[in-house]
Amino acid sequence: MEVGMQGGRLVEPDSKIVSPTLSADEVSHLAVDIGGSLIKLVYSSINHNSGIDDKEKKSSKECSVVPNGSSNYPVICGRLHFAKFETSKINDCVEFILSKQLHRGGSWHHETFGNDKKAIKATGGGAYKFADLFKEKLGVSLDKVDEMDCLVAGSNFLLKEVHPEAFTYIDGREEYVQIDINDLYPYLLVNIGSGVSMIKVDGDGKFERVSGTSVGGGTFWGLGKLLTKCKSFDELLELSHKGNNRVIDMLVGDIYGGTDYTKIGLSSTNIASSFGKAISENKELEDYRPEDISRSLLRMISNNIGQISYLNALRFGLKRIFFGGFFIRGHAYTMDTISVAVNFWSKGEAKAMFLRHEGFLGALGAFRSYESHSFDANMTH
């Protein structure tokens, strides 16, 4: 998590990276979202000591947020902390939770599960896959919350309660979007994790997963790793900065001898075939720069997701598309490609918007589900 908010104001990334050493009673809740590639943690504290622990910074990045309008969300009255780990390094995550005693924060709802059991809210497929591991290593149960429920709850929470949260990215400029709570729905939520989910959101808890695609963050990372030998997603993303996709992509001009194909609205610089140039030359993988490969791959995937998102928004007459998920990582070129794709295919009718806490929608939703329980309980009184 590179950016976050404090008291509703956007603050610079560096000032957000805090690594609080919490005592058990300071942690009120912990929620986890265990996806195919990443584990996302959200936990709250009443007080914290700031300070940067270099060792922990290596394995996770944290930031904190104090949302606006917290009065409606009694649990979220302290400070929220965010952390992420690779799912393949789940033991690091367990160590982190142990070292901070975060799992004690889940006991708030312990009566639901019997007196001798603690449970923490968990979503994502890993809530099923790793339930035994959490039980064994931390002595806690995972109280499973549906993944789509959590994504929507997290997104609605951020859009309604955290300002500024949503922004457009056009011509290299971020522009914050003022969200009118009374005119928020319906919208399309596109969560780009390992795979991609597309959800039509009509209100709190009112939604339908209308589409998705298997070409997502896991594809970028997986194919990118095979093609470039990069060791991490961020390294691969970094590489793409310096790349030139025209070395590998077949452009309209490559086919048309440098001219546009104006009759159907394609300019000579439009990509006709992603990776299409790799077919015709006597070049092997080793002859291409990893930078160029990464750039082509990122553009192919971002453009594809932008296009499928737009087509789904069109089906349901949705003008607003919010993109979340850790694939984006606040990365300028990714956001630019998605924005251009949505603009191109919709002929300017639809707009791509991004969420500042993009990667934590599911974890925030799971965290909020502690709240829903107490909120529902209050409502019934």
Added chain:
Amino acid sequence: MEVGMQGGRLVEPDSKIVSPTLSADEVSHLAVDIGGSLIKLVYSSINHNSGIDDKEKKSSKECSVVPNGSSNYPVICGRLHFAKFETSKINDCVEFILSKQLHRGGSWHHETFGNDKKAIKATGGGAYKFADLFKEKLGVSLDKVDEMDCLVAGSNFLLKEVHPEAFTYIDGREEYVQIDINDLYPYLLVNIGSGVSMIKVDGDGKFERVSGTSVGGGTFWGLGKLLTKCKSFDELLELSHKGNNRVIDMLVGDIYGGTDYTKIGLSSTNIASSFGKAISENKELEDYRPEDISRSLLRMISNNIGQISYLNALRFGLKRIFFGGFFIRGHAYTMDTISVAVNFWSKGEAKAMFLRHEGFLGALGAFRSYESHSFDANMTH
């Protein structure tokens, strides 16, 4: 071209491979479609000597077709021949044309271009890019015909005049589709070449290119070549037969610990993230079997095209989607994946259909444009 028709009857591939040695006056017309990856040739002859020339068989495959209802198409009254070459080996194509004196067949319309000029109908971007090369080596001009016009003309011709041409591919079985000429339009034509064009067809010459994607045949071949060191598209396609995509793709079950995610209709065997498994293991490219890589790649691309096609068909309420282009190559797994994708996303509402002369739509359309001229001329008398 692996299959074709003779007198309206489907005949076996082997019996279709003919390599006629034509004398100039036997060739009535030649049309070329020069794409980013492949050059497609269609030419007609009044008479031909059959016989297989092994040398030529290596560089091109030919077949012949006598369409039904040829009375409406006076030019197409002989035998049609089909051949293809890689665009990067355009000199082989020029040699082929020279050796058979096919370029003399274009002189039919020579008066349009002056007495001392010959011209052949040409479409695809290469009609622009390689115009000088054709002039220099063959002494002919390329009479450029719009690519989309040609695709639509070729498709309409095949669907209306050649039976059986269209078929569905479901559960491993081809089933011919009886086309009712009075109920053909509108339909979506998806031409999968290096890139993909999606065209809403409303009648003869009445169409709109409504969408497309850069993730097409060039992507399969280009990425596949980088990842497997395969030397040809067909070798790569052949490899995919023996592959298992589950080795590399991240399935829903991989994330959910083997269980389905039934609430949103995803089974444990659905692909959550194409190439997603390549991220988490300590494996390099060399540790994966080329067969498995090819299979994952083919499935990713076929599924993606099927999905985007369906979403575009949905926009315009089109129930029939015809797939053409050389990507398909009559390949069972490709057709199966596209069919399943269209069926999955449309919940059984839309149907994928394939065209037997899939790769030659553009070239046939260009060939037909000789006809349109004479037909128009007849009409004006």
